[in-house]
Amino acid sequence: MKIFQAMMSRRRFLQASGTAGAVGATAAGITGLTGLTQAKEARASRPRGETKITKNICHQCPARCGIDVYTTDGRVHAIYGDTGNPIANGKLCPKGHLGSYFLYDPDRFKGPMKRTNPNKGRNEDPGFVPISWDEAFDTIAARLNNLRERGESHRFAHFYGRGWGASDAGLYGDFGKLYGTPNAAIGHASMCAEGSKRAKRATDGNDSYNSHDLRKTNYLLIMGASFLEAFRPYNNMMQMWGEMRSKSPKTRVTTVDVRMNPTMAASDRALYIKPATDGAFALAVAHVILTEGLWERDFVGDFTNGRNQFEAGKTLSKDAFNEKWVHGLIDWWNEELKDRTPEWAEQITTIAAKDIRQTAIEFGSTRPAMAIFERGPTGHTNGTYNGMAIHSLNALVGSLFAEGGLGYQMGPAYGALPVNSDDYLDDYARNGAWKNQPRIDMARTERWPMTSHMMQEAGPNHLKGDPYKMDTAMFYSTNPIWTAPNPKAWEEALKDVFIIDTSPFPGETAMFADIVLPESTYLERLQDSPTYPFEGWPMTALRVPAIDPIYDTKHFGDMLIEIGKRINGPTGEFYKKLDNIENVLRHRAAGFANAPGDNGVNDFESWKEKGVWYRKPYHWRQIRGEFYEWEGESYSKRMTPAEVKEKLLRTPSGKFEFKSGFLEQHADYINREMGIPKERVGYVQWVEPKHTGGNRDLYFVTPKTPMHAEGRGANIPHAISIHQPIAGGRDTVYLEVNPETAKARGIRNGDRVRITSDLGSIEAECRYVAAHRPDTLVLPFEFGHWAQGRWAKDRGPGHSGEITANVSDPISGLASYYTGKVSLERA
Template sequence: MNVLKALMTRRRFLQVSGAAGVAGAGAAKLVGFTAATSTPKTAGAQARGQTRVTKNICHQCPARCGINVYTTNGRVHAIYGDPGNPIANGKLCPKGHLGTYFLYDPDRFKGPMRRTNPRKGRNEDPGWEPITWEQAYDEIAGRINELRKNGESHKFAHFYGRGWGPSDAGLYGAWGQLIGTPNSAIGHASMCAEGSKRAKAATDGNNSYNAYDYRNTNCMLIFGAGFLEAFRPYNKIMQDWGHMRSKSPKTRVTTIDVRMNPTMAASDRYLMTKPGTDGAIALAIAHLMLTEGLWEKDFVGDFRDGRNRFRAGQTVRAFEFEEKWTHGLVDWWNNELKDRTPSWAESVTGVPAREIIEVAREFGTTRPAMAIMERGPTAHTNGVYNGMAIHALNALSGCMFAKGGLFYQMGPSYGPGPANPADYMDDIANEMRGKYPRIDMARTERWPFTAHMMQESARNHNAGDPYKLKMAMFFSTNPIWTAPDAPEWEKMLSEIFVIDTSPFPGETAMFADIVLPESTYLERLQDSPTYPFEGWPMTALRVPAIDPIYDTTEFGNMMIEIGKRIEGPTGEYYRRIDSVENLLRHIARGFADNPGDNGVNDFESWKEKGVWYRKPYHWRQHRGVFYEWDGEGYNRVMSEEEVKEKLIKTASGKFEFKSSHLEGHADYIQRELGIPSARVGYPQWVEPKHTGGNRPLHFVTPKTPLTAEGRSGNIPHAIAIQQPIVGGNDRTYLEVHPQTARDRGIRDGDRVRIRSDLGTIEAYVRFVPQHRPDTIVLPYEHGHWAQGRWATGQGRDRTPGNPNEITANVSDPISGLACYYTGKVDLERA
């Protein structure tokens, strides 16, 4: 298929958007290729002129690095890390400089549009016609008003990906409350990294990602986190890596993963484990730490007489051990850990027992030492139990809330918004409250632990269970391409009224009835509280480097303008909110009583500096004693009640090796995972359930440093360096062990077919002898059938295909995380 056919918007879109010069792009080399572009209204910049530097936040990943954006004569020409931003420190990662590619992407939407073709499908031209923002807002609000009158407001849903703060995704709570829908909003966390959050909620009571003190740790175990590829904050991690690996003593690093990657290559040692078995290695490490007396006794506790009674295969009497900041250690040992020897782990994982022993001894004898994880170990049906076993090592090493350890993020000192939504509820909103479940069935008996189950939404709609949607609005997410069993979304979106807000012509937009194009991040006013970073509170601000070069706006303003058109008191509420800028000015008033370390105390100083933050983190644990910052130092000793309230938020106020959180849903876990109800609380080995039956090869689709939030497929320079291990240039390759390929008559560079229970996709092979022979790897980012000329034009035939089309929609029953890495496939020459 040539590029003109692959671009779903075709001639009519090109006329509306002003994009041109598509012909021949698919055959052009990606490196150094220059496309003809439409001329934005800021073009024509002269070589010399006055340069303005604007504070902003990078949008290439979740890290939220502060950037300085250089604009001369109305055109952005350079982006650098902001020296005043604690994440960036004046530096950027390789993809941080790609912002101008996003801004001047020739395939961007140029203004709001309405679909004229009632038929929807991959091969259907939407037949776009340009409309005004007022026309778009009026039509959307009119449809919502009609749903409300008919008692069907629950049939409107918002789906979102990367939320930033109160000025965008933060508006969703009030929206759902006032409109009367439980489906505002359904986030993408269940297709991202929700497993690690649920593992921590089960053990230390915090349903959140950790913050880390990387620079002061002396030992790290990295379980499937892609630390030097896609972990957050990526830019700062690379800075800290240099410090960690050059300081004295050097931080010792072991990577546990299923494939060779940059992190593994840069580590001191690695353990190449089978997919889904990370938890077995963590349990074996914990077993050895106990049998050899290597746990941190000041935090965990000790035997009353000081004699270690942990012996492989032997039980311990509970009264003999006195715990301090942990709960259930002896029960865990007796019911699970006593049998989880390194030799047992070798039989499960394929990793030699001697290597597990070496890692365990180094981890157990080095302080501070931390174990980190992310999507790799948790994207399986046993994901939360894998995560609990890994996180248990942080309790055994005593690094919880300690220097060189891990803790949780504090939030910024925001003031209240312009209005309280509770004061604007009408009869419809009150009647609809709690009347219907969400379309994804999160927070119901079907998924009791989960906050979001986006991947279930299309399947539930298509089955009419619990009902069918009539409208959906998408912000910063593209599940028709990113979700497992992605074709389910094509069916759903073909049946309902769709609003897409992406700046770019992605797959969701091809099924949209109205496109409301958001401004790119360099044109946008938007706040961004930090993702978990170093614990102390921080929030940055996106300040537009230039006015929007096309007819676009912030997503928050879209929400507010639609809200103003909702009948009844809802409209009055949004008139009080007025605009994103008004909202931000109100919440920035909270800085007046708590100025940032850099002097930020109001909205104007926030715009000038680009970031508000206050150091230090307020709490620290040292040798089993918790201290709170008193303004001069960690001098005030905390009580057990204070620790429970502020830090370890479990029922016991301790790190729980026997989780009361999971025990509260014992019947559900027993039904879904087959674990006896008396054992559900323990970090334990649970066999993963791989999809694909007896198919021989594990199929893994990791992110790489150039993933760029799933939008780098239309950036030629990103594509060219997408795959650091095998190279590339104009396409992404399937990484295969040479023997695995030769057994199937496949040569390096051959075109191959990957087959799962759902169907097939094709790709080209590169040999990687460092990978496991039973695991094939296709980095996630490509296989687009929309998104722009380069995204759809890779190679002559758009290979590789989208791996999500052959990934089964199966999720961990506890976290709800989609099991992207648990599928098994066949491989053959195409």
């Protein structure tokens, strides 16, 4: 009792236990305390309004997890994973709960505005003043109509980032076609992950990301994919990790990366590789798989005499091998692979030959196995070839379209739009001068013939007037003044362009805007979302507004429709028939009537109720070297080679190509840009990277962490406080440096340091991380904003993009964010 009395004063005790009363205290056996009074009668808490649960889709990353949004008394107060959504399964990642921060961000734009200050720059106040939506739409439409009347409609460009479905990205193509511009729209893929898509286009004919059957795989080789940090769909990846690592047999994991990260730490084997040399590692693994006879004969084929003839350095006759679902294997061996031993790769990658050989034997002898990769290997000038080498391992072990392997995503059973844009083309849309104009980013031209998008080139091209000057540009869900490599070039470029920005938030591009059309946040809008590649079977979720917009904002799709209604001629009539986004989605959902989802979704109303439509299983399966199609109860319909070519292996040969017909079609271009002999451009091969930074001695990588929230994480205090899981800390992002590297330069843990490239310098705070490669500096990507909100603005360290050169892979067009070399010194 004396101990209790010493810990708690009489007054504190009375305050804490008043509701219990004297009787309760006595009943508890507490004696020796006086002055207790009878507690007042307990009162019920104030009644709250009814809690409403709305189906929605998280917008913190590309995963597109279904969420349940809890709203009481008109206020969102909780977000949880939707148990009925196959990606979320009732779970969310660490950033999935941040939606209310987005919704109630005090720095959000409150309504449409126009600029009053004609000068643009970092230190210029835009002088925004409120305007009505009608004035905003009328102003924009008048400008676009004027361009069209002058035959200059190509000078309007639309840039977008994380487009979703029919309710936004699905509207771009029709708008460009009807209005008359090749620049509707230019996507951000070339600044995201286009390298992996192009590597697959070159080898198996699918210009897409893979779907994965992770539950069934027994071996995972992860190369620069950040599986437990940023690989899509991130929330589900963590769930699958738990399943893979607890099932029997347990999935074995080897991770190859340039730095310590959560995936490396959780793997069975972690191999540190020299940046940009992933292709050399993969080629050596392929070499061992063949020399050790570990390839999947049912898929790849075999020697005519059944005896393995792959020997290091030995050339083979093509007639000696019967290929099945691969093309050019023996040519590949003779021209490239026979000399790519682990010992050769060790000299390039710095990974010990014994570790390469052991990884190859494990990967090649375990079924099913898959190799996955992303920007780590592909964010370099040799990125497509690196990716091709890694993806070739999947072909060698027969994991393509197999159980426990990789496939590609099927699309949803959407119905048609209420009107057909082809019926609203006027003569200008069909034959106008804009038809002869290239895109401002020069994608799909002789300059970048193999790329789909080159957003990072648009700003610099405008500055040069090559191929022309933009007049008007509209930005949706992208902020290139901050995200593009060497973003200061965009700052200069956009000074004389009429800018329309649609972000809900005051980002850097918005600070250059002439018109601000603030979009509603994702908790306030109606929007569809066909899944990114997931498990292959078709799926699309629906974002239902949890509350009405709390400010005067609109959904981007409705903005585009309203502008379209004001365009002269048939274009305006098309958008009047389209009417609004809800009408678009109701027509899309009509397709579900003939293809009801597994959860009973068969129309728009049931889609809103359930939040997701999906139909299992995946339609195709490769089983022991034969392809089958699903027939309602089993994979029983055997596919012909022509069907496989049409639906699955879409290469010129209808097989997985170690000698790529797609690349050979562009032999002159690849030879000119990369110096590869024309007769060799098609081979999966080792290509030396070209690092920027001259003779500087340290590689500079800028990965995304688990708390990177679609560009908004820098203005969310909760995200800021836990942003950097490896180095820890508060209020900033540290430059992660191997201690030996720092000490050799006289840099102590916590010192202010200067990182310098050919473009200039930024400063950061040094944090020792002994687990990183000594030759590699790591600065997670998120901070260094000069706008974006009160918590983001001017928060250190310096912005990594400002010392990242605008250099891209000639084949994929992917910006080489990870290929720069820098120097380091105390500031």
